Amino acid sequence: MSQFNNVTITKEANIYFDGKVTSRTVFFVDGSKKTLGIMLPGAYDFNTDSKELMEILSGDLEIQLPGESWKKISGGESFEVPPNSNFKLKIHTVTDYCCSYL
């Protein structure tokens, strides 16, 4: 188990897709933020504002980045998403993730 020390966490969750995607926001002393979240099986579209680094802590999924083909991702892997873009996910098993806003 890894952990983040000396952080601020938002008490209330961010809830999307009827609760099938949820997260909480963590703020770091250097001003950066991450979200720690769970995605249940399903197909989802997301839009980004900033560049994102999605670290998959556990789970099996497929991702389609803009202009790319579907790619399989599993726990322990990560991927980056460009800013101001859209990406699609197919979640096959319960997925635990950490998203960094770069």
Place this chain on the structure above:
Amino acid sequence: MSQFNNVTITKEANIYFDGKVTSRTVFFVDGSKKTLGIMLPGAYDFNTDSKELMEILSGDLEIQLPGESWKKISGGESFEVPPNSNFKLKIHTVTDYCCSYL
């Protein structure tokens, strides 16, 4: 939005009931801990070790404490569960909670 400052948070989620109940653990400088979690609609049984204070941040559910009848609870309400006991929940809408271990 309220938040917890100067805390440590476990990166990996606690995942129960095929991901329909998930949480992450938050540790405070005074040595206390809480879990921040999400419960999706369904019926669940939980066992406690320590006494717990369950604060419902949002959602609608029913709880049955040992030897008591079912009671409706909504976002903004809370309930306590005795140590070393069992309680039952019927979650009616996506429920965001904060559990304190007392």
